Amino acid sequence: MAEVLIVGSMALDSVKTPFGAVDRVVGGAAVYAATAASLLAPPRVVGVVGGDFPQEALDLLASRGCDLQGVERIPDGKSFYWSGVYDYDLADRETLDTQLNVFADFNPTLPQAYRDSRYCFLANIQPQVQRAVLDQVNQSCFVMCDTMNLWIETEREALLEVLARVDLALLNDSEARQIADTPNLQLAADRVLELGPRYLVIKKGEYGATLVSRDDQFSIPSYPLPNVVDPTGAGDSFAGGMIGYLARRDECTAMQLRRSVVFGTAIASATVEDFGLEGLKRFGLAELRERYDALRDLVRFDPMDADMQAACDAAK
Amino acid sequence: MAEVLIVGSMALDSVKTPFGAVDRVVGGAAVYAATAASLLAPPRVVGVVGGDFPQEALDLLASRGCDLQGVERIPDGKSFYWSGVYDYDLADRETLDTQLNVFADFNPTLPQAYRDSRYCFLANIQPQVQRAVLDQVNQSCFVMCDTMNLWIETEREALLEVLARVDLALLNDSEARQIADTPNLQLAADRVLELGPRYLVIKKGEYGATLVSRDDQFSIPSYPLPNVVDPTGAGDSFAGGMIGYLARRDECTAMQLRRSVVFGTAIASATVEDFGLEGLKRFGLAELRERYDALRDLVRFDPMDADMQAACDAAK
Numbered sequence: 001m002a003e004v005l006i007v008g009s010m011a012l013d014s015v016k017t018p019f020g021a022v023d024r025v026v027g028g029a030a031v032y033a034a035t036a037a038s039l040l041a042p043p044r045v046v047g048v049v050g051g052d053f054p055q056e057a058l059d060l061l062a063s064r065g066c067d068l069q070g071v072e073r074i075p076d077g078k079s080f081y082w083s084g085v086y087d088y089d090l091a092d093r094e095t096l097d098t099q100l101n102v103f104a105d106f107n108p109t110l111p112q113a114y115r116d117s118r119y120c121f122l123a124n125i126q127p128q129v130q131r132a133v134l135d136q137v138n139q140s141c142f143v144m145c146d147t148m149n150l151w152i153e154t155e156r157e158a159l160l161e162v163l164a165r166v167d168l169a170l171l172n173d174s175e176a177r178q179i180a181d182t183p184n185l186q187l188a189a190d191r192v193l194e195l196g197p198r199y200l201v202i203k204k205g206e207y208g209a210t211l212v213s214r215d216d217q218f219s220i221p222s223y224p225l226p227n228v229v230d231p232t233g234a235g236d237s238f239a240g241g242m243i244g245y246l247a248r249r250d251e252c253t254a255m256q257l258r259r260s261v262v263f264g265t266a267i268a269s270a271t272v273e274d275f276g277l278e279g280l281k282r283f284g285l286a287e288l289r290e291r292y293d294a295l296r297d298l299v300r301f302d303p304m305d306a307d308m309q310a311a312c313d314a315a316k
Numbered sequence: 317m318a319e320v321l322i323v324g325s326m327a328l329d330s331v332k333t334p335f336g337a338v339d340r341v342v343g344g345a346a347v348y349a350a351t352a353a354s355l356l357a358p359p360r361v362v363g364v365v366g367g368d369f370p371q372e373a374l375d376l377l378a379s380r381g382c383d384l385q386g387v388e389r390i391p392d393g394k395s396f397y398w399s400g401v402y403d404y405d406l407a408d409r410e411t412l413d414t415q416l417n418v419f420a421d422f423n424p425t426l427p428q429a430y431r432d433s434r435y436c437f438l439a440n441i442q443p444q445v446q447r448a449v450l451d452q453v454n455q456s457c458f459v460m461c462d463t464m465n466l467w468i469e470t471e472r473e474a475l476l477e478v479l480a481r482v483d484l485a486l487l488n489d490s491e492a493r494q495i496a497d498t499p500n501l502q503l504a505a506d507r508v509l510e511l512g513p514r515y516l517v518i519k520k521g522e523y524g525a526t527l528v529s530r531d532d533q534f535s536i537p538s539y540p541l542p543n544v545v546d547p548t549g550a551g552d553s554f555a556g557g558m559i560g561y562l563a564r565r566d567e568c569t570a571m572q573l574r575r576s577v578v579f580g581t582a583i584a585s586a587t588v589e590d591f592g593l594e595g596l597k598r599f600g601l602a603e604l605r606e607r608y609d610a611l612r613d614l615v616r617f618d619p620m621d622a623d624m625q626a627a628c629d630a631a632k
Contacts, residue, residue, distance in 0.1 A: 186542040
């Protein structure tokens, strides 16, 4: 089992969905990803928080095996704050407020002990910061990165440089289309791979995820849930689950990557069942196993039977 | 192998997509479904055309084994005409013109020879017409029905009556949400099943399809294509592939239903690769086998390995 380096935001979020609202709950990409990954492998967390960040949230991460050496605390600063409201089907959200606060100057120096990490998730941050982190990890580190539409629009060159250096890019479908400048997702995937990463995972929200490499493709639907409450953090939990599994197995074969996407899918499903980290906190390895097996059953179908195969072969 | 009764529109379509345009090409739900189903089982087609409907289109259906006794020709009438334009990512379309013409009075009397059909697809027509057809087939006939947002809004009672009588409802995701009055698709599926059908298939366009029954669920992504040209007829080809396979096997077990969804998915992928029926016409059983097997590979993943299973079991 290897450790997982996770770099990203640690935040306080105010979220409103059709199912309720929460005010200033702990969130942020690195927090979701680390909480998710910690189910499978020990995370090394890199982030920055202000004096308003609850100590109990840091204690929770520590209790789940997270190394918090890389978390800078600025007692007289305020934590990154995000506030948003989701529409009726949770497919779109509107940002009401973003206050970068201490996150505005986030440009971490990795603790010496983190530099040998063999697995790393660079959550959505300015690509220049992602690049600076890449300069501090070993070449052999398996790096997965996320991004967002803002950087695609405003920091395209820096982002392309990052994509050329990572092993796996994690994008949602609209981001993949935007980077590749085509509405066709399959074509978009091919173009993103041409930019450098060996693997691309396209997140499609409630429609699941697709893993693409030059010679392989894998798709999985999302875990079916009748009670989706708050999608905040789902993508980061997915990423944490993926990289956590890869680190646990310390192996990136085609099948382990497929499995990692299934782990990510199962863990993300726990996040969206409740606000903030509540869903993830209730989700253990027993629940993970149940959902993994349920996903296997969800997509299972037999080969064509012999008669049908014969008819098809005869048509050749 | 059993015959498949297919009832629905036979049309001339003018379609514009970002990849080109066609004017007055042969289309219509029954034509797409029958062309697709004919790959697998002999369709019995019920529809109505005007004098402007090309004889060669009828000849093509006949050459593929379709029984056209149920197709009424009104030489001095005009065929159903639809014209529409798709947006840049083919996800939405705008109807520019709909002329019902001879289809306005469509209320078929089934040929005597059709009445023993054991498999039937009622394509999107006014629910009252679907109901009238249901009155003419045997109770034991396996019936699959489609509908559209217009009937959900304007003919809800008649539609609910139809749903209570069919075996399988085929809806796209927005229709399922609309009928069930909830944005959550899983909840929507449960509610549609409560209305009566034993099975529900939710079509999600480029995101695939989901088959739901009270005690089973199956999801499959769409077949990945870099060259989607025109989605017109995809849903009807999907339905034709499904019902054609069920009729060929004459068996509706849980696994045969899953397989039928895969057949539908593979056949629909051929339709969207070109305008009108061109893609379907080039698609034979050899291609069907290739895509079926490719879909199996696309969703394949191994169970958790023994170590991981043991860790999960220990957590219980």
